[in-house]
Amino acid sequence: MSSPAHHQAEGREGGAALLAGGGTRLETVESAVRLLVEITAAALVAAEVILLFTGIAFRVLHRPLIWSDELASILFIWLAMFGSVVALMRGEHMRLTFVVDNLSPRAQAWCETLAVGAMCALFAMLMHASILYAEDQSYVELPALGWSGMVRALAVPVGFAFAILVCLLKLARHAPKDIAAVLAIFVVVGTGLYVAMPLFAAIGNWSLVIFFVGLLCIGVLSGVPIAFSFALATTSYLLATTSTPLTIIIGRMDEGMSGLILLAIPLFVLLGQLVEVTGMAKVMVNFLASLLGHTKAGMSYVLLGAMVLVSGISGSKTADMAAVAPVLFPEMRRRGMPEGELLSLLAAAGVMSETIPPSIVLIAIASSTGVSIAALFTAGIFPAILLALVLAIVARYRAAREPGQIEVTRAPRSVVMKALVTAVPALILPFLIRSAVVEGVATATEVSTIGIAYALVLGLLVYRGGLTWNRVLPMLARTASLSGAILFIVGAASAMSWALTQSGFSHVLAQAMAAVPGGKTGFMLISVVAFIVLGSLLEGIPAIVLFGPLLFPIAHQFGINEVHYSIVVVLSMGLGLFAPPFGLCYYAACIIGHVPPEAGMRRIWVYLAALFAGILVLALVPSLSTMFL
Structure with missing residues (x-):
């Protein structure tokens, strides 16, 4: 998993000379692009929340807005593209850096140049196809709004254009010799694939091994983000072995990213951040700590219980861990729990809570396979509780074998009741989300807006102080970034899955x-x-x-x-x-x-x-x- 420091260090070697001469101008351009893209992405997130909540309100009043879903779909594809650009700027596209991190600093810098160059090459290869795709969509009329389909499809080439600009700005910070070496590799690989086209035709489906095992593994292991490795392998395969136009890739990516059920992803990501910022997660954890903290392995039970509760709100494992660990780890360390035990339990709890609704992975599986999301939300709870009990047994066994942990006296009943009263408004939220979906009151997408509205009310009226205006834009931009990274992976994987099927x-x-x-x-x-x-x-x-x-x-x-x-x-x-x-x-x-x-x-x-x-x-x-x- 790449860290922010890892990305901030990319290209420093060899880039110092450039920054010394024209760094101010480059930084000004980067700042302007970042501000434009992040504000646009944040506005799209806010617009989706407002639009969906308004749609629910009008439906309750028996005056449904027949165009709301269509407009939400248009905004969603723009959000996916601008969010992926924000993720590109921040280095938040998911990637495997285990191999790269064990290389020398010089080799790491070269691999970073390769990763940025590969992303830029992908966008450049698909840019013309994305423009053709947008032109094709101009003949489609949206039934409810009556707008041209190009309004929606233009999100792809516009997003690609910004992505190319961001990649070029990143490459400007890398050593010229690294850029030249990467460019030479691309030319050699491209020429080799072109020359080998008759061979690919002769070996038939064995060519899949070359592209979807060899080329894909090289990309992933060298630090190219997973989504881009998928898309590069798919694009290279279609160019070298078929006559399929690349507009098919754009169409499949569009289709993969556009399912309205996936709109729940950015909304639940935003809800998870609100839970952390407003202090809702903290009061839930404090209640569990007052109730169970005095028992043997009590804080381990609290961590597991907190992950169950918080996972029932955000749907994102990273958001869940970020909400729980900072609250619990200082006290767990004070009580003498080893660092490795803290990490192991947190990671294991992340596995356990994967099926607790509203899990983003459950939403993705429902979107890609057609399984009922309500059924998944209902079925996912008991297996997670069963695994939580298994982990609690292991944690109890481990605690008995760990010497030197501080014993804590039981909290007075008055303290427990006070913590419960404080936590009740927050504890209602996961049950509200689950019951609304399972009972059919709202869809998985709509219920997230209800949760956001509920969290905002609690943050402003009950748990005051954490939610301020200066935190709104960073939260919305962070939501767009995480969502864009997820949705771009979904789109790239959809295109790759189609190629494998065909x-x-x-x-x-x-x-x-x-x-x-x-x-x-x-x-x-x-x-x-x-x-x-x-x-x-x-x-x-x-x-x-x-x-x-x-x-x-x-x-x-x-x-x-x-x-x-x-x-x-x-x-x-x-x-x-x-x-x-x-x-x-x-x-x-x-x-x-x-x-x-x-x-x-x-x-x-x-x-x-x-x-x-x-x-x-x-x-x-x-x-x-x-x-x-």
Whole structure:
């Protein structure tokens, strides 16, 4: 997982001379571009919240706005593109830097140049196709608004243009010799692929290995963000082996990013930030600490309970950990809990809470596979609670073996009741969100706006002081950045999944998986292992979006309930996502908890083993996931 400092250091070597001469002018341009893009992205987030909440209000008044969903869709694609540009500026596109971080500083600088150059090359290759796609959409008329489809489709070339500008500004800070070397590599690779086109035609689908294993792995391991590695592999494959126009990639990315259910992602990300800023997370954690903190492993129970509660609000594991760890870790350290134990428990809790609604991964799987989001939200709670109990047992066992931890006396009943009264308004929120979706009062997208409105009221009237005007723009820009990074991955994975399907790979995969020994049970077990590996290498959402549409039809052939299968693969993916040395979110937990990665490398495995055992039980006993459907 790349850190902000890692990105701030990129290109320093060799870039000093440039900055000495024209740095002021370059910094001025960068600041202007950043301000323009971030304000636009923040305004789009705010507009979506206002629009959706207004739509709900008018529907309650029996005067529905028939054009609201259409306008929300238009704003959403613009938000996705501008958000991805903000993420590009901030270096927040998800990437695997485990290999790069172990290289010399000189090699790291070169890899950073390669990553920026690869992103710039992708946007340049797709720019013309995006313009053609926008022109094609001009013949489409939006039914409710009566506007040209180009109004919506122009978001893609405009976003690409800003992205190219940002990449060029980043490259201006890199050493000229590194830029020249990267450019030479691109020319050599491009020429080689062009010359090898007859060979690709001769070997047929074996060319998939070259592009979707070889080229993709090289990109990911060299630090190119995962979404861009997907898109580059797909673009290169189509150019070198087919006559398919690149507008297909733009169309598939547009389709992948445009599902209205995905609009819940930026809204729940914003809600998660509000929960942290307003102090709602803190009062919930304080109540749990007063109730359980005196018991053996009490603070471990508090951390698990807090992750359950906060996960029922934000849907983002990074946001959940960022809300819980800063509140709990100082006290846990004071009581003598080792750093590695803190990190291990936090990461394991992140796995456990992957299926607690409103999980962003559940939203993504519903969007890509068509599984009912209400059913997923209902089914995801009990498996998470079961895994939380498993982790609590392990934490209790570990606490008994840890000497030197400070014992704390039980809090007086008056303190517990005071903490409860303070926390009740915040504790209502996760139950409000879940019941509104499950009972059909609001969709997964709409309920997030209700949660935002509720959090704003609490922040302004109940938990005063944390929410101020000077924090609004950074929150909205941060929401756009995280959402843009997620949505661009969804779009790139959708295009890659389409290419794999068209190549016939999905048919081959279906035959191979259908032939797995053990039938239904064997398929479930191999799915668990496969998604653990995919989660550790590709991050959660791209793994789900890429392989969900390929594997869910096979699960259906075996007679496996699609909701049960969803819960199992999401938890398996989460286990890989938080497992060192490759799991990206393990390093996110390190950054959030201010704990070095090596501190948890040995301690985390007992927690991961317990989670793996729990996932196997869930895989083999479908009723644990479907009993409340």
